[in-house]
Amino acid sequence: MQWRADIEYRLEHNGQVCYLRSVLNDLFDPIERRITITDEVEEQADQTWYQRHTETTRLLPMRETRRPLIIERRGFGGINGFDFWINIPLSLYATIELSRLRAIVSTYKLASKRFSINYTEG
Template sequence: MTILNMWHSVDFRKLVIELSLVGLRKYGFVSLLNALITPLDNLHYKWKTYRSDNLYKLEHTGQVCYLRGALNDRFDPSERRITIDGTGGNSEPTYIYTPGENQTKYLGKLFLRNSLEFADTGADFTVRVPREIMNQSSYEVRALIDFYRLGGMRYLIIEI
């Protein structure tokens, strides 16, 4: 590490001892200095974790590979089962006739779909998340996707 990369790494306990007079470096005085420096040391620790969280956020973007990596790092670090498909839904809508149109009432096999699953008005990408992750933290998954996705992009979450 160079000096420029180490400007944020300060060991305040060591610094206080090194800046004190040599004759005063006894156990009682060092303990007093450590007690006085503890709030500053705790604040520095919080700042370092906040800084590392922000650097992680800056390293990831809305691209599919980075978004998938951020989701897997947060929610499924060991198995990495969360996947993202670049395509949205591709189902065709089925029109249900009104009684006034005098059409047949038998529709055959019919599936109810979300409006985002249709090809023309559908989502821009699909996120496949395991069911147990969605049961535990569905709001956090949505919040993380909303944080990283590009503005105007629509998505659909499918539980696997």
């Protein structure tokens, strides 16, 4: 019965942003539902972005355009190097297993789409 429920859940969700956001929040932040997905970095004056770098988290300096300056990003070709960004609150940093998150996103996204996982304050 559980297997059937899991398969039905997968069939009800697809790669659309609203469904992908729903799946990620159901699994990793079911109460507050703070995980968001954006097409590009939103311009917000008080937004601070973080990048996971091996075992440490580094604060990224902001450019004049209020977009983060990406440091040592593998395969990154500028702001348009990714098709969408997954924004995760910094408070969930220790609770989310990154390899599991990437596997779930890869299950639902289209094969040609590239994504980045970013940690944000808030």
